[in-house]
Amino acid sequence: MTETLAQAPSGAEEVLDIGILDPAQTEFYRNPNGFLAVRIGESDHRRVKLARMLPFADPDRYISVEDMEGKELGILRDLAELAPEQQKLAREELEARYFCPAVTAIRSIKEKMGYFYFDVSFGTVQKVFAVKDISRSIKQLDDKAVAITDVDGSRYLIEDVWAIDGKSRRKIEPYLY
Amino acid sequence: MTPPSETASRIAFDLTADGRFCSGELIFDGGVLFVVEDGATVLERDVADCSELKQMTDIGCGALELALADPAGPPPENEGDPPAALPDAENVRVCRFTMAHAEEAAELCKVVNYYIATGDQNRMARPEGRRCPRCGRPLMQGTDVCLFCVDKGYILKRALQTAKPFLGRIAVSALLLTVANVFYALTPVLYRILTDDFLVRPETAAAWFGTPVRGVLLLALGMVLVRGLGQLFYITSNRMANRAGSAYSDSLRERLYAKVQLLSLSSVSKKTSGDLLKRITNDTEVIRTFLSDQGRNLLEQLVIMVFVTVVMALTNWKLMLMVILPVPVMVMLIQAFWRFIHVRYSKQWRIESRANSILHDIIKGIRVVKVFGSEEREIRKFSDCSRRLAEISASNEKFWARVSPALEFFVGIGEFFVLYFGGRMVLAGTLSLGELIQFVLFLSYIYTPLRWLSSFPRWLARAMTSMVKVVEILDEKPEITDAAGAEEKTVEGGIEFRNVRFGYKSYEPVLKNVSVTIRPGEMIGLVGPSGAGKSTMINLLMRLYDTNDGAVLIDGTDIRNIGQRCLHDQMGAVFQETFLFAGTIYDNITYARDDATREEVIAAAKAANAHEFIMALPDGYNTVLGENGHTLSGGERQRLAIARAVLKNPKILILDEATSSLDPKTEGLIQDALGKLVKNRTTIAIAHRLATLRHADRLVVIDRGCIAEVGSHKELLEKRGIYYRLVMAQRQTAKLKN
Known part of the structure; x- marks a missing residue:
């Protein structure tokens, strides 16, 4: 009984696909105008925004990839799962978008x-x-x-x-x- | 680049493309945009092939980008509309900036976009007062003066201004207090006379009064008289001060409350309700106590000190100096601690406010708390905050407990001087015994106030902090004011939105160029997905906010030129959330018009299909409602709100989701009531359930801040656009439910 209860959340995840992106199928690049773009599987999005779901509690995990209309294309579970080059692009974009200089x-x-x-x-x-x-x-x-x-x-x-x-x-x- | 012309629009920006601070300037001159970063021009771009200068808002910063015109796109429908744009991926990055420049950037966008659409360069309207010209610090919204450059006396001046009607009474009370204290301070003088002229040299008393004993008796009687009179004056003064103080805090409370009502929705919603409550109740009380207690004490002590110092100087100025010597040290100590204390007590105030606001939230949301069984968590949350408050006030008190003995020790040093040097003077015969006694008695007169003075900063800090909070509200300028010569007119009900742009923040537009005309008596349904800007349109029509650009007109007059009172008198609104005040049902209906007759109220209740349920209550119209009408059901509360609107008989009626979240039977009753209400008046209704709007003369479909479609239910269905899709989606859901 206890086991079933403990498994309940994963059950909820099955019912509702939250759209986690496969890091192997997600490829960021800069478009000719310098904006962040992404190829997810077969589809190419020529400009995207990244948004942190938990900007304070978990800034590097659960990153929403959105088109310019704000429609979510998918969720990156963890930046660390991306290839180093990809990670660098994503981090640059996040740092620019979430401007928060450090007080010294x-x-x-x-x-x-x-x-x-x-x-x-x-x-x-x-x-x-x-x-x-x-x-x-x-x-x-x-x-x-x-x-x-x-x-x-x-x-x-x-x-x-x-x-x-x-x-x-x-x-x-x-x-x- | 050539030097910009005089008509050039220029703004500053402060970030490089990769997010470093820089000193940048953006200049728009003769159709060309120049971007200058740290003195070097990094971009020079003609806007001829552009569609728009776009402001992008990120988190804590923003960016400007030029959207390129789509050469293959359709030509603009109307003159003055921007050309169609290519997707954002093709934009040209212009600059980035922190939010301090967001409003300036929005202004520049207007200038550039106007140029793109018309070819004319407008001058940029400077967003008012962003930085203080004297110190360069940011200026606050709603205040003209730089809070920093305002001298410290400003708050006191404002305090005196608000106290003006009571100053006369306060002055008389102060005068009486002065006299009372001079009488009080005479006692040691009488002791000196007793010692020197009646006890040490009885012959002097005998020469004055016949026998020494009679002299002593008369002196004692004199003392009783002086003390008695002093007390009499003191009591009278006290009573006057208390009355004036209460009247003052009462008037302050009233003014604050009135001001909070006057302030626009946007400025009130920036503060928590706990914070506002505290300012109206506690802060005014702190100021009152200061005026009638601590402030009076200060005056009292000052009078005594001045009097005593003068008498001491006349008796023996050397010894007087020894008494007074420690005073400057003392004053310096007090000043040194002043800042410390102020910060400590501000912190205490903030935590107090937080605790209050937590409490307020829990009590308001008690249903949610209970349903989720989170009582314990909430108790913990409050007790955490309350414990922190206790800790901080304990620490503040402890700080005082440690500091005051040290202060007192320094103050007490004067006593040793007097005992030693005074004693020597008596032995040498340069000071009489009576004079020494007088000095010793005076010591307590002068040091007691000094000791008290050391705790005075504490009271002053509290009172000042409170006064600042009060003045802040009193000085806040309502963002929405009646224009000079605002008209009082009876409206027909014709409404026009003319090129309206609006955002709750000017750089985040919610409505983008909305134009629509509504004829008097027409019923309009506003349709569109959530967040499209429907409620915002209604907020603008009710003038809870002013447009950033364009205008809302009623019968051809800009609503900014119609008195707000007059405007609101002719509008009625029924919202999804009905707010009922504590009071009877009758009071709640007549809230719309307190001069309504009994029959009018009953007629309104009947029209709203509310009469029946009201009469089912044992107390009928006299039924007392709890806070926000908790004793009634949602549908019943809604019908009371409709009765209110019926009674008001407005020319313009606004229904914002008035029938959502009700069961079909109740909704039927309310629809029926509304059907009676909308006759012969302009009605604007928002409803998610599209069936509700079937009877509307026209439907206006709003999508992402723009008007997407306008037409009757039938026309829009035939058009097979957004409305058609919305209707189909709802039918689908309805089928699923069935």
Whole structure:
């Protein structure tokens, strides 16, 4: 009885084909205009978009391949299953589409009337952005990573709060919980 | 490249094609698009063979691409329409940018696309105030001033402005408080006189009052009088302050509430309801307490300190300096801790708000929680948050418990100085015994307030944080306002959508160039897949949002030129989700028009086929409904909503999925009720169940933000287009069900 219960999810998968792509049959390439294209088996799609199903929890697995109308052509279970060249193309596309630069240092965080102005560095680039509603805009992804969304909708990532310098950490700490 | 002309449109962008930060500029001049990255022109492209400059939105960034015109495609139907485009795979990549530039990019697209369609170059309308001219920081929507460059006094100024009607009473109360405290601070002076002139040198008292004993008695009586008067003033002042404080917080609450009602749907939906509730109730309360308690205390202590300092200086300025010396150290300490405390308490506030909002969600969704048997998980979720709140407030309190003794020690240092140097002065005969006693008594007068002052920043931080939240709402500008000289007019019901473009974010269009004219009295069915933009059209018609481009007109007048109140008075709407307020059925029906007569209400209920079920309830129309009418069924609630709309007798009626998710019998009843309602008025109905719209004069099919087909049920079936496919699909499903 216990066994049957444990097997129930795979049963559901059988009933509903979720459209997992065969990595051996999926071949990405760049079209002459530089956009990502894919051949899935016999069919050729001259431009496609990639979308993460779990952008925070599982960014490299369950990648939806969509045409430009947003129609799903199939799901890649794991980028690692692709050939290295293919993987590189897919990762480049995902990184460009999910733009989320890594914050390397926090110079200051100042509050004004409920808005928080972050003055941060991304390597050599400095930037000031504003955040409203801290509790929604600062998302602690796990013990280390923190994602910040600013008022315009741009996103920033602190990959590891424990790895940035102490001064920066002390500035962000009051906003984490 | 040659320098751009004056009419050139230019925007900044900040990403390279491979996603690095850069400093880029995009210039559109005389039909040519120039892309400049870090000073170098990387693309120069004539748009003559293009169909459109397209904005692509990714996650946290966006891109501009030129879509090429399809040489084999059909010519544009109307003048001003863009030529047909090749598939996106053939696009030319122009630039990438972070979301900070998304709105500018949308503006540039408009300019370029207008050029492609007409050959004229428009000037670009700058999206209003994106960055502060002084500090370059981003500006917030709905606020003109850079929050950062606004001086700190701004909040206080706004606080005073909102308190204006109460300032008179507050001032009188403060004056009474000052007098009361001066009386209070006189006591040590009387002690000095007692010691020096009545006890040490009784002959002085005898010379004044006959006998020393009579002198002591009179002095004691004087003390009683001074204290008594002081208390009297104090009590009067206190009562005045409390009343003024309550009245102030009451008015603040009312203004906040009114403001929340005024703000457009888009700005309200950005905040959680827990957050809004907290601002209206808790924050105003914190401000009141500050005004009538802590703020008053501050004044009280300041008065005492000034008075005491003056009297001490007159008695012995050297000793006075020793008492006052530690004060600057103290003030510095207070300032040093100020920032720390502020951050700590903001954090506490945020967690409090989160806990409230979790609670709010759980209580609202109690049915779902119970059905999924997830009570324990929800309890855990709340208690986690509540525990974090407890931890943080405990840590804040602990911080204070550690810091205040240290502060107090520094403050106490003055006492040692007075005892040592004062004692020596008495022995040397430069200070009288009475004066030393007066000093020692004054010590507590001056140090008690100082000690209290060390906890003052805590109160101030709380009050300031709350005031900021309140001012933020009060200062927020409603996005939708009545135009100057907005008309108050009785409408006939003719509606026109003219080249309407709209997106909840301007760069993500939901409606793309929608044009449709609806005659007065016509019944229109809006049809299309979910997410096509049907409800958005209705939101625009009701002016819950304003169009980005184009206009919605009623009887030929742009709705932005019709008073909002007047507009809403002539519209009625029945939604899928009926919201009923706590109150009686009668109150809920008359919500549409509170001047309706009893007979009108009954007529409306009958027209809505609601009368029968209302009369089946023991309390009839006086039945009290629970929150959101939980005691009624979905169909019953829907019929009450229809009765509301009937009573309002609007010229324009909107039915947004008014009959979905009901059983066929109830739907029949409601259809019947609606049939009576739509007569003699313009009706726009959205329904997924297409059969519901059979009687519509015309059907408008919307697909991906554009109008795909318009015509009667019969015409559209014959056309064998989108509508035909939708009808066939539904018939198929219906067959399967049967």
